[in-house]
Amino acid sequence: MSQHIFGEVGTLIFLAFAVGLDAFSVSLVIGLQKIRLKRIAIISGMIGFQHMVLPAIGMILGQFISSQVGAFTTLLSGLLLFFIGAHIFFGAFATEQKHSPHPYGFGLWILGFSVSVDSFPIGLSFGMSNIQSFLVTITFFIVSSSLTLIGLLIGRRIQGMLGTYSEILSGSILCAFGLAVIFSS
Template sequence: MSVYQLGEMVSLVFMAIALGMDAFSVSLGMGMQEIRLKRIAIVGAVIGLFHIMMPFSGILLGQAISTQIGQYATLTGGLLLVGIGAHMVFSAFNHEAKRLVQPVGLGLLFFALSVSLDSFSVGLSLGLSEVKTVFALLLFGGASMLLTWIGMILGRKMHGLLGIYSEILGGSILCGFGLNILFG
């Protein structure tokens, strides 16, 4: 293995961790809902899958689509996170309201899409380089899945400590992360 290949692998590992940290941060907030371990496993697997599919799509379309779409993907992801977080905060004050966003079905797909949109932009840039695609995609998916699990389990533990205020804190984390994407 050459020094160049080792450097490329280290770069991909750091990139995978950076992409997975988005999922970790958001999962920390989402995990503060009372979510069962089986659901946490499914959510992590779906987010990992999205972190494979989105950059793969970006790689495939890397040369066909302009770099402008990366800005729109980030904007959409940020808006989705702010919306999900705001709903969590407002539903914490209205105990009779049913939660709109649950990490099941369509809610899970929106959640996974919102945390993996930035990986599409990364895929666009990787499509223009000569990176080991399969290795990069598996690394992205594995890191985001693992970090999602860690975030949701930590969030679940914090829910037990914070009780009724955990949903407000979780929603605030999602809103803050979405605003950071939009304006940071």
């Protein structure tokens, strides 16, 4: 009995890690911008929150939605990442006074959604099985928040070495990552 529970939890942690790697990759890029520790904590919490909410919604709707949603959410995630990257990239060339490039307000929600949306179909599949929703949502929150925090801190450290080219680099990486997500689906 305990081996079965351990196997379920191990699989869940592995899935949460795999889904959270998107957030880690994107947070590395965001960390390349000048960003304060308070903002890093907020971004990590928001991405973790959305990694918790989207699978929960997926579990609730799991029995009602077909398997076609998985491909759609992957495409949506890729498009959102690409457009966020394009915005950052072209914003680096703007000559007017720029507002802070850090994710704030609605932009932070969009960012969180774009890296968390791939957890929705996992929630759908869990909704059709007997996995406890509390365990899934807490695991996804902890793992994705931790990976985001680590990525932001690493990116922040690297940013000082890159200087003004960090926005161009971060926008280019996000565009490439978005295209990779789109074309891998």
